[in-house]
């Protein structure tokens with residue numbers, strides 16, 4: 140059984156390899172996505188560490204001079220019309236030294252330091268030549284990973300409070316989550332935009348699973364606002380309609396500093412600044428995003444200073460921070476065990492993306508209910524970090540059971556476990572490799 144799952148995952152990672160990068164899915168997502176690359180590298184490390192390093196390198200070759208790592212790096216061999224919004228729409232400024240391939244101007248959660256450390260650990264166990272290659276790759280990546288953090292903690296600290304703000308729901312990676320509904324309601328939806336542009340996602344996916352046209356009009360409007368300012372972050376709160384601090388994004392930002400401390404120590408650099416920053420980010424998440432009334436972490440609208448009312452899976456991810464004080468870790472676990480998120484012991488399924496008891500819980504629309512493997516992989520990591528070993532093991536088994544039964548889908552129905560979205564999805568395959576017993 141395990142061998143079958145392993146082989147099918149390896150096959151998908153072979154099919155989705157495009158020469159120097161991995162696509163998340165051949166049809167729906169035909170370019171390179173930033174945080175996908177991190178999840179994928181974790182799994183590739185078991186079967187092809189050279190590709191894991193190559194994938195990370197291709198992504199970081201598209202890093203901007205200001206340190207931002209784009210959320211999509213466009214494959215020049217893929218036609219403009221294959222994905223909307225494509226390279227021409229973004230029209231990013233040409234900087235000296237940038238590779239010929241275009242990119243978006245947004246970011247995604249900076250999980251790459253965590254991934255680089257995982258690849259390095261695995262690859263060094265593969266023998267001397269692999270270890271040598273990995274040490275070189277890690278040394279190449281380290282300063283770039285540091286600049287990525289500096290961008291997010293510098294220019295993106297729109298609230299001036301030590302957290303990174305996202306300027307578009309797509310930056311969260313949890314694109315269509317109810318966590319953004321309150322802030323998005325204040326963003327104008329210009330439906331005329333949707334008559335001017337063609338949504339390519341609806342040609343290849345079911346409309347009932349995807350964001351609505353009204354959502355899309357707001358998404359496109361936000362990109363146009365950012366583009367008008369030439370993607371310069373100065374004074375964001377004055378001119379941009381969406382400036383939000385996400386607990387999951389910032390938890391990953393903090394976890395990146397923890398990983399960078401390990402990488403720095405391995406490379407003979409000073410790990411202390413990274414440890415300090417990990418602590419500062421953890422403190423800021425607790426200070427700014429914790430809602431004592433409901434004992435949960437929530438996203439904060441920087442422009443209004445209010446927390447989102449929605450209880451989403453993003454609020455559970457601060458568990459990945461090793462320095463999170465025990466009482467917050469306990470509160471997250473209470474939420475995970477509750478009927479809202481229901482651990483496998485209750486449902487037999489991994490944790491859904493949204494509160495099961497919410498009136499607008501949606502079993503099909505992405506990020507508004509369905510189960511995602513990457514989020515559960517992170518959650519399990521957090522459980523292990525904080526000593527919830529039994530529940531981490533239950534979660535690991537439930538993820539594998541789901542993928543074995545339904546296939547390597549993009550996401551899964553939160554009631555019956557059916558696969559939804561793109562089939563042969565790269566991060567589902569890659570993370571299955573990591574979760575299978577060694």
Ligand code: GLC
Nearest residue numbers: 163168172174175312313314
């Ligand atoms: C969707 C997801 C995002 C992911 C991308 C490519 O947009 O919401 O998290 O990175 O697909 O897989």
